[in-house]
Amino acid sequence: GAVVSQHPSRVICKSGTSVKIECRSLDFQATTMFWYRQFPKQSLMLMATSNEGSKATYEQGVEKDKFLINHASLTLSTLTVTSAHPEDSSFYICSARVLDRGPGELFFGEGSRLTVL
C-alpha cells in the first residue's frame, strides 16, 4: 500500500510552547490530507481536511487558530499545535487519499503522540 510517514512519532513539550507535526506521502502525491486526534480508549476524531495550496477546512468545534495546518506541497502537510496545554496531549494521526488506486482509499501515518507537561 501507499506510505504515509509522520514525524516526530513522540514529542514531549512544556505547556505554552508550540509543536509541529509533519505528515509526508512518500510514494504518491496527495492533494488532500486529513488530520485526526485520538484520546485514550476512544475512536479517531477528524479535526480538519488539508488541501494543497488552499486553506484547511476544520471540523466543528476545532479551533483553527490553535491547530494550524499548512499543506504547502503535494507531499507534505504540517499540523502545528500552538500554545499547547496538557489537555492537548493526544495521539495525532494524518492520512492521505490515493487518487490513482481505486475509489479513493485512505492511508494513514503511524501517528504522533504528543505529551504536554
Added chain:
Amino acid sequence: DAKTTQPTSMDCAEGRAANLPCNHSTISGNEYVYWYRQIHSQGPQYIIHGLKNNETNEMASLIITEDRKSSTLILPHATLRDTAVYYCIVRVTNTGNQFYFGTGTSLTVIP
C-alpha cells in the same frame, strides 16, 4: 455519510474465522463500505472495501447483504496479530470526502 453500528467487542479463537458484523441501514446507493483496523498505538490500516458485490483480498473477505444494510468482515484464520479495533465506515468516494470513524469493534484473538 451513513452511520454505522458495530458490537463493542468480540473474542475469537486463534485459527478460527472471525466474523465482524456492521449495520449501516441508512446507506445510500453511492456509498461504499470500508473496513480499517487499528492495532494499539498505530495508525489505522486499510483492510478492504466494497459497494455491492462481495469482495476478497489477501487479508479478508467482505460480505455485503443484498439490501446493503449490513455487512460482515471475515478474517478466515485469525491469528494473535489480528487483535485490534476494527472500524466499519461508509462513505461516498468523491474527491475530498472525509472518513468519519465510529466506535469500532475491539477484536481479541485468544490463543
